[in-house]
Amino acid sequence: MHPSFLKKILLFTLTSLSLCGIGNAQKDFTTGILPSIGLTTPIKDEWRLTLRMESRNQLFSGQFGSGISSDFNYILTDFSILPTRKFGSTGSGGAGYLLRSRNGNYYHRLIQQYTLASNIYSLKANHRISADQTFSQAEPAEYRLRYRIGVELPFSGLVIDNREFYGKITNELLQKLQNGAYNLENRFVAVTGFQFSESHRVEYGIDYRFSSILSPNAKHTFWWQINWQISL
Amino acid sequence: MVKEDSKTNSLFKILWVLSIIFSVTLIAGKAGGQTKYEREYRINEQDVPGTAIEYLNGFPFNRRIKWYINQYAFSETFEAKVRYQGRLYSIDFNQEGILNDLEVDIRQKEMPKEITSKIHHQLGLIFERYRILRIQAQFCTPDLHMKVSEGILKFLREANFEIIVEGNAGEGAAQYEILFSEEGSVLRKEELSNFPAFIEF
Numbered sequence: 001m002h003p004s005f006l007k008k009i010l011l012f013t014l015t016s017l018s019l020c021g022i023g024n025a026q027k028d029f030t031t032g033i034l035p036s037i038g039l040t041t042p043i044k045d046e047w048r049l050t051l052r053m054e055s056r057n058q059l060f061s062g063q064f065g066s067g068i069s070s071d072f073n074y075i076l077t078d079f080s081i082l083p084t085r086k087f088g089s090t091g092s093g094g095a096g097y098l099l100r101s102r103n104g105n106y107y108h109r110l111i112q113q114y115t116l117a118s119n120i121y122s123l124k125a126n127h128r129i130s131a132d133q134t135f136s137q138a139e140p141a142e143y144r145l146r147y148r149i150g151v152e153l154p155f156s157g158l159v160i161d162n163r164e165f166y167g168k169i170t171n172e173l174l175q176k177l178q179n180g181a182y183n184l185e186n187r188f189v190a191v192t193g194f195q196f197s198e199s200h201r202v203e204y205g206i207d208y209r210f211s212s213i214l215s216p217n218a219k220h221t222f223w224w225q226i227n228w229q230i231s232l
Numbered sequence: 233m234v235k236e237d238s239k240t241n242s243l244f245k246i247l248w249v250l251s252i253i254f255s256v257t258l259i260a261g262k263a264g265g266q267t268k269y270e271r272e273y274r275i276n277e278q279d280v281p282g283t284a285i286e287y288l289n290g291f292p293f294n295r296r297i298k299w300y301i302n303q304y305a306f307s308e309t310f311e312a313k314v315r316y317q318g319r320l321y322s323i324d325f326n327q328e329g330i331l332n333d334l335e336v337d338i339r340q341k342e343m344p345k346e347i348t349s350k351i352h353h354q355l356g357l358i359f360e361r362y363r364i365l366r367i368q369a370q371f372c373t374p375d376l377h378m379k380v381s382e383g384i385l386k387f388l389r390e391a392n393f394e395i396i397v398e399g400n401a402g403e404g405a406a407q408y409e410i411l412f413s414e415e416g417s418v419l420r421k422e423e424l425s426n427f428p429a430f431i432e433f
């Protein structure tokens with residue numbers, strides 16, 4: 001079961017990543033940092049509340065093969081609140097709200113998501129299906145449907161203990177519909193994490209986003225993710 | 233070129249700083265409650281007691297053996313994991329390298345039917361609803377070399393059964409590790425680590 005599940009994840013990730021190169025004429029890219037803080041706390045019985053802040057800051061931009069230029073630019077900050085309910089011992093679902101500030105405009109996003117975790121010996125796998133709807137006076141409404149698959153693996157032993165490093169890889173496909181136009185984005189994340197305690201983790205690594213599998217002028221963005229996660 | 237910050241950007245920067253201070257305060261408050269020590273990690277064969285290595289050499293295992301150490305507050309055990317004939321074997325030794333037990337993954341249909349019915353009866357008494365996630369047969373007898381060589385499934389009537397169950401005992405679903413005797417009675421029941429802590433991230 002373990003090797004075949006790994007093969008499925010690898011196939012899904014490689015397929016998504018390989019689609020990123022199809023028909024891409026201009027290879028524009030940007031890089032930057034993506035720091036975030038997240039806090040999950042129990043509310044009552046099966047319910048938990050997740051609060052999260054994330055900022056996006058561009059550092060460099062350019063075209064592959066044509067050089068890179070410094071282009072520091074604060075882009076946006078997101079603040080989200082997401083109440084979720086436990087389903088069974090490994091499922092979690094809920095609906096929430098995100099407020100985005102970007103270029104002086106506010107964006108309001110409604111989020112619905114369901115997450116399922118499973119253990120395959122030392123490997124922790126995680127599936128997330130979510131939908132969101134974003135509204136703003138600056139742009140037409142955007143509707144997205146997302147699926148993310150991820151695996152978490154301890155670097156030492158079979159279980160992630162306190163004061164140990166671990167690795168996490170996720171791949172996500174995002175379908176978007178805005179103003180009648182359909183788009184398909186892929187996001188690949190590979191991070192290293194350190195678990196300070198059962199309630200406190202820090203992760204850092206790369207978040208690669210390919211803005212459109214369907215467009216020849218899609219952009220590549222490489223974000224350096226720094227995540228601070230607290231679960232009470 | 234740095235764009236001029238708007239009032240909104242300044243507000244979000246203030247929120248960032250406040251959230252960091254709040255998080256640090258929460259973590260500092262939570263850290264005082266952490267007292268349980270348990271850790272496991274991979275080790276090399278040369279770090280394992282010779283008695284355990286010698287004992288393991290008596291088995292017909294033909295694949296790589298991975299060694300782990302399980303550290304607790306006042307003791308530690310050595311554990312060998314190896315795949316043999318499609319099954320995962322876990323052999324546990326104490327600090328001196330003396331055998332504690334051997335566990336092997338099995339499927340429910342491989343268990344003796346009368347033991348299976350007794351176990352399901354017991355689970356029905358404990359849980360409103362349950363689902364069996366994993367079963368391991370546990371052996372503690374000295375003649376394990378012979379049992380593994382001849383096929384461990386022939387000796388399941390002599391085994392205890394360690395079962396991982398997802399069940400609802402009236403306070404919400406959770407995962408439990410329950411040890412049943414060879415007669416199907418409950419020897420130990422332990423709730424496993426709770427709901428995945430960082431599942432929402």
